[in-house]
Amino acid sequence: MKFILGLIICSSVYNSCSSPYEWPEKFNTHYDCMMFGYEESMKKAKDIGAADINKYGTIIKFYCYQLPETKT
Numbered sequence: 001m002k003f004i005l006g007l008i009i010c011s012s013v014y015n016s017c018s019s020p021y022e023w024p025e026k027f028n029t030h031y032d033c034m035m036f037g038y039e040e041s042m043k044k045a046k047d048i049g050a051a052d053i054n055k056y057g058t059i060i061k062f063y064c065y066q067l068p069e070t071k072t
Contacts, residue, residue: 002026002067003033007040009048012057026067033064 004026010017023040027033041060048058 001069002028003030003064004067005033005037005040006063006065007037007044008061008063009044010059010061012059014056017061020063027064030064030066037062037064 005023006020007023008017008020023036025036027036041062044060045053045058052058
């Protein structure tokens, strides 16, 4: 089974979110996907910076979902 990570950046000030960005890398477990999601969310928050996060009320959300198994 493989899992996909989707990352979404939202503004609580404007009450809007970006379209989900789906990570090109697939993960072997839900745990691996989740841990990577937390790490990438932290990196993205640092890239955006405190000033913009505070100004726009930025929220970074992510999800991991299991790809359907394909039979070959």
